[in-house]
Amino acid sequence: MVVLTAAAILVFVVLVLLSRQPRRTYLLFMLYALPLIDFKITPWQWGSLTVFDGISYVMLFWRYKDFLSIYKPNRFYFGGFCTLILLLLLGSLTSSFITNSLLTLLSVFPVFIYARLLMVECIYDKQFINKMINGLKFACLLSMAFLAVQMVIGLQFRLYPELNQNTLDSNGIRFPSFFHDSQKFAQFLAMLSFLFLVNNKNFKRPQMKNILLFLSVVVAIFLTGGRSAFLGLSAGVFFLLLFAGAQYKKYIIAGCLAGGIVIAFFSQSLIMFNRNDDFNNSFDFRATIWREAYGIYEDHPFLGIGIGNYKDYVSRYAQDQYLVLENEIVFLDQPENGYLKILTEFGGPAFLVVFALIIGSMVGAFRAWLKKQTDGRVLLLIAPILSWLVSFISLYSITDRRNLIVLVCLSTFLIYLSNRSKIVHEEHADAAYGEPV
Numbered sequence: 001m002v003v004l005t006a007a008a009i010l011v012f013v014v015l016v017l018l019s020r021q022p023r024r025t026y027l028l029f030m031l032y033a034l035p036l037i038d039f040k041i042t043p044w045q046w047g048s049l050t051v052f053d054g055i056s057y058v059m060l061f062w063r064y065k066d067f068l069s070i071y072k073p074n075r076f077y078f079g080g081f082c083t084l085i086l087l088l089l090l091g092s093l094t095s096s097f098i099t100n101s102l103l104t105l106l107s108v109f110p111v112f113i114y115a116r117l118l119m120v121e122c123i124y125d126k127q128f129i130n131k132m133i134n135g136l137k138f139a140c141l142l143s144m145a146f147l148a149v150q151m152v153i154g155l156q157f158r159l160y161p162e163l164n165q166n167t168l169d170s171n172g173i174r175f176p177s178f179f180h181d182s183q184k185f186a187q188f189l190a191m192l193s194f195l196f197l198v199n200n201k202n203f204k205r206p207q208m209k210n211i212l213l214f215l216s217v218v219v220a221i222f223l224t225g226g227r228s229a230f231l232g233l234s235a236g237v238f239f240l241l242l243f244a245g246a247q248y249k250k251y252i253i254a255g256c257l258a259g260g261i262v263i264a265f266f267s268q269s270l271i272m273f274n275r276n277d278d279f280n281n282s283f284d285f286r287a288t289i290w291r292e293a294y295g296i297y298e299d300h301p302f303l304g305i306g307i308g309n310y311k312d313y314v315s316r317y318a319q320d321q322y323l324v325l326e327n328e329i330v331f332l333d334q335p336e337n338g339y340l341k342i343l344t345e346f347g348g349p350a351f352l353v354v355f356a357l358i359i360g361s362m363v364g365a366f367r368a369w370l371k372k373q374t375d376g377r378v379l380l381l382i383a384p385i386l387s388w389l390v391s392f393i394s395l396y397s398i399t400d401r402r403n404l405i406v407l408v409c410l411s412t413f414l415i416y417l418s419n420r421s422k423i424v425h426e427e428h429a430d431a432a433y434g435e436p437v
Contacts, residue, residue: 001039001159004036004039004159005039005040005051007036007159008033008036008037008039009051010027011033011056012029012033012055015029016029022059022062022063023063023066024128025122026056026059027117027121027132028132028135029055030052030114030405031132031135031138031177032140033134033161034402034405035142035143035178035402036051036159036400037050037051037052037401037402037405038050038051038052041053041054043060046103047103047104047106047107048104048107049107051401051427052110052401053107053110055108056109056113058060059112059113059117060109060113063117066116066117066120067116067124067258071419074419076360077357079415079416080353080357080360081112081357082351083353084108084353084354084357085105085108085328087303087346087347087350088105088307088346088350089102089105091303091304091305091345091346091347091350092105092307093307093412094303095305095306096273096305096306096313096316097306097309097312098306100306100308100309100312101307101308101309103308104307104308105307106308108307111404111408114358114405114408115412118408122412122416123416126420129416129417130200132409132413133195133198133413134248136192136195136409137192139192139402140192140193140195140200140217142178142186143177143178143179143188143189144177144216146178147175147177147223150175150176150177151175151223152174154216155167155168155175157177158176158178159180163180163181164176164181164183166182166183167181167182169225172225173220173224174223174224174226175220176224179398179402180400182224182226183226183229183397184322184395184397184400184403185224185226186221186224186225186228186229187224187226187229187232187387187391187395188397188402188403189217189221189224190218190221190226190232190233190236190388190391191384191385191388191403191406191410192217192385192406193214193216193217193221193384194236194240194381194384194387195380195384196210196214196379197211197214197240197248197380198210198380203376203377204245204247204376205245205247206247206248206251211251212257215255218259221233223424226395227389228393228395229387229395231390231391232386232387232388232389233387233388235386235387235389236383236384236386236387237252237383239382239386240252240379240380240383243379244379244380245376246316250434277317285336286336286337286394289321289336289337290334290336290337290340292318292334292335293335293337293341293343293344294338294343296317296344297340297344297347297348299341300344300347301347302347302348302349303347304343304344304346304347304350305344305345306345307345308345309345310332310333310334310344310345310411311331311332311334315331319331321335334396334399336394336395336396337393337394337396338389338393338394338395338396338397338398339351339392339393342354357411358385358389358411359383359389361384361411361412361414361415361418362382362411362414364414364419365378365381365414365415365417365418366378366379366382366417367418368417368419369418374417374418374420375417377413377417378414378418379415381410381413381417382414384406384410385407385410385414388407388416390410
């Protein structure tokens with residue numbers, strides 16, 4: 001891992017120094033080197049910053065001019081970012097673990113650095129969004145190729161020295177690909193599956209290859225055994241069934257019927273439906289943790305316990321939240337629920353800001369689509385975020401930068417597509433008055 005981390009950084013440095021378009025190189029590099037971007041470059045005592053974080057900070061100083069202007073349609077998101085950072089900073093300073101929380105806060109800025117530079121590049125080049133979507137598709141196909149090798153060789157083919165225990169089950173292997181955790185891999189696949197339905201030649205009518213690629217990703221999700229990701233995928237498909245064109249509805253109905261038949265006859269062979277853990281016991285375990293986590297939120301409703309502090313907090317104040325792994329007590333670092341993780345650490349106001357930014361991008365794009373101000377691609381970008389929102393109920397996945405970057409890209413695409421005409425109009429107005437864009 002150390003060698004791969006060093007190699008990734010070295011390759012980026014060489015590419016960006018040779019590139020005439022460093023901003024574009026940075027954005028695309030994160031997708032084509034996606035298996036490596038979550039590798040750590042600092043120990044946990046120093047915030048566990050990743051390759052993605054480190055390179056993003058370099059780009060912040062290198063491309064500082066890209067952060068000096070604010071487009072009027074995006075002021076809501078800029079205001080949301082400033083409010084969020086202020087609330088998280090206050091939460092960190094009032095927490096029981098100030099240093100840890102402040103260091104964890106450093107991992108928030110790269111998210112907005114990437115989103116800002118992506119927005120600027122999309123405005124600069126209207127076709128760049130297609131290059132980014134192709135990059136995300138490549139990352140998904142690469143993960144499936146990695147999975148295919150694991151199916152042949154076994155889990156000794158992996159990027160990490162040790163994998164999450166959920167990859168092994170008495171009924172079979174839950175394949176993680178180049179991830180550490182099979183559940184996070186499943187969510188990654190569920191989000192990216194919808195991008196294979198994008199037909200750039202005709203957004204209203206997918207080609208057969210689009211359908212086949214989408215179905216191949218669904219098969220990969222079954223191999224991960226991720227039930228929450230499958231539920232999220234189902235929610236995204238249902239959204240498309242309601243709002244997508246007739247061609248999509250036809251394929252969706254046919255696919256659901258075929259999938260239902262396969263599940264009915266082969267459910268005993270699919271690890272997703274035949275996992276060793278009992279569903280009721282699993283839910284009871286989560287429900288207990290959720291109640292305790294909500295109790296923590298009620299004790300700290302406004303500023304939370306501080307970002308990144310959940311594990312330290314429960315190890316001191318809620319010591320019944322632990323697992324016994326290989327005869328060792330391990331305190332939980334999250335309450336098996338993404339919403340409660342953010343609610344307890346961030347507090348209520350910051351929680352609302354986070355999801356206002358995410359859901360706001362979806363609502364704005366959907367409204368623009370209804371007004372015919374943007375094209376049908378936005379539906380295929382809303383569906384994966386909806387998928388993530390559903391699976392996030394039982395899976396806090398955004399600590400993995402590979403899932404986070406997909407979410408950031410999708411949200412930024414929606415913001416850009418729903419405000420494209422307004423931004424172009426603003427650019428022309430500024431140019432007419434001789435003002436910098």
